[in-house]
Amino acid sequence: MTPSTLSSAVTHSLLALAIVAATSASAAPLQSLGKSEGVVDIIAWPGYIERGESDKQYDWVTQFEKESGCEVRVKTAATSDEMVALMAKGGYDLVTASGDASLRLIYGKRVQAINTALIPNWKNIDPRLLDAPWHTVKGEHYGAPYQWGPNVLMYNTNVFKEAPTSWGVLFSAQNLPDGKPNQGRVQAYDGAIYLADGALYLKHAKPELGITDPYELNEAQYAAVLELVRGQHPLVHRYWHDYNVQMSDFKNEGVVASGAWPFQVNALQAEKQPIASTIPVEGATGWADSTMLHAEAAHPVCAYQWLNWSLTPKVQGDVAAWFGSVPSVPAACSASSLLGAEGCKTNGLDNFDKIAFWKTPQAKCAQGSCVPYSRWVQDYIAIMGGR
Numbered sequence: 001m002t003p004s005t006l007s008s009a010v011t012h013s014l015l016a017l018a019i020v021a022a023t024s025a026s027a028a029p030l031q032s033l034g035k036s037e038g039v040v041d042i043i044a045w046p047g048y049i050e051r052g053e054s055d056k057q058y059d060w061v062t063q064f065e066k067e068s069g070c071e072v073r074v075k076t077a078a079t080s081d082e083m084v085a086l087m088a089k090g091g092y093d094l095v096t097a098s099g100d101a102s103l104r105l106i107y108g109k110r111v112q113a114i115n116t117a118l119i120p121n122w123k124n125i126d127p128r129l130l131d132a133p134w135h136t137v138k139g140e141h142y143g144a145p146y147q148w149g150p151n152v153l154m155y156n157t158n159v160f161k162e163a164p165t166s167w168g169v170l171f172s173a174q175n176l177p178d179g180k181p182n183q184g185r186v187q188a189y190d191g192a193i194y195l196a197d198g199a200l201y202l203k204h205a206k207p208e209l210g211i212t213d214p215y216e217l218n219e220a221q222y223a224a225v226l227e228l229v230r231g232q233h234p235l236v237h238r239y240w241h242d243y244n245v246q247m248s249d250f251k252n253e254g255v256v257a258s259g260a261w262p263f264q265v266n267a268l269q270a271e272k273q274p275i276a277s278t279i280p281v282e283g284a285t286g287w288a289d290s291t292m293l294h295a296e297a298a299h300p301v302c303a304y305q306w307l308n309w310s311l312t313p314k315v316q317g318d319v320a321a322w323f324g325s326v327p328s329v330p331a332a333c334s335a336s337s338l339l340g341a342e343g344c345k346t347n348g349l350d351n352f353d354k355i356a357f358w359k360t361p362q363a364k365c366a367q368g369s370c371v372p373y374s375r376w377v378q379d380y381i382a383i384m385g386g387r
Contacts, residue, residue, distance in 0.1 A: 030304070032118070041074075041091065043077050046078070060314075068305045080097070083098075097111075103359065119308045126328050132288060133359070146290060148352075154264060162177075167282055185256045187236060188232060195229060198229045200282050200285060222370075247267060250268060262325060313332045320344070
């Protein structure tokens with residue numbers, strides 16, 4: 001990690017921690033929509049909001065702009081901590097937040113509850129996501145489910161003739177199937193939530209630790225995870241957060257295995273690269289992202305129009321086809337020619353129960369007392385810096 005990257009990570013993380021410390025409060029949701037403001041500003045994961053610039057087939061923005069009169073302006077973010085920091089800064093209407101950011105945004109008073117009556121397409125949402133705890137607090141919804149999926153193990157098929165069966169190829173020093181060591185050929189994610197990947201691995205590798213939830217760790221469990229991830233540091237080629245850089249590393253820098261999003265897998269396969277992905281025996285962490293409305297959104301009418309548009313079956317299907325994700329609207333599985341008849345199944349529709357979805361670690365947990373996210377952030381920054 002370069003000094004500038006580390007500095008950026010520290011800045012984002014400190015802002016995130018400040019928000020975690022805030023108390024919960026929310027203004028009453030809007031009851032009606034007036035005239036649109038002509039623009040909506042959205043923070044989104046890369047690949048989530050396309051207007052055909054990368055591929056003319058993938059454009060779910062242009063039609064929205066024509067029908068709504070709302071120009072869509074997008075700021076991409078590479079990590080949840082960056083999204084939280086941007087929302088704290090302000091100037092945005094919506095954010096496509098993952099579960100490890102959404103509760104921080106809710107309790108930090110950065111987002112407002114939404115009025116689902118103003119979103120006709122709310123009825124389309126997958127029942128499994130409708131009242132999910134990462135966007136629903138005390139019966140109020142603070143986001144509209146967008147897409148979900150696993151953090152897959154992406155690998156080079158020239159090195160792995162068969163899919164790796166365990167995340168251990170990233171965590172333990174070993175020779176890979178080509179007879180060469182994994183040192184300098186694997187990557188880890190540049191975000192404190194990655195500690196949950198280590199916890200998920202140890203849940204299977206060391207059952208005596210008693211880990212039941214990778215986001216709820218007592219002191220002993222947490223210490224074991226830190227030992228694992230600290231020991232991983234000499235193996236790591238890069239702590240990645242930029243998907244373009246990661247894809248370049250797989251093509252040009254000899255990286256052969258890493259956790260990744262399905263987006264990178266699809267993009268590299270489209271370039272005819274020797275890439276595949278799998279969910280190992282331990283399962284996978286994953287994300288269920290919700291589009292959330294800023295507490296001080298300057299363009300709430302356009303924001304609500306986008307929230308409704310985002311739940312249109314064809315839009316959901318097109319997003320899933322581009323990103324390699326699973327739509328939050330089941331009807332999308334047959335509404336998009338880009339996704340195709342088997343697209344939802346290919347992208348992991350049946351893997352819902354194998355995924356430990358991202359959520360913000362809290363001090364109070366099912367086993368009484370757990371290590372809070374503030375500790376995760378501080379310790380992971382140190383690990384990435386080699387300490």
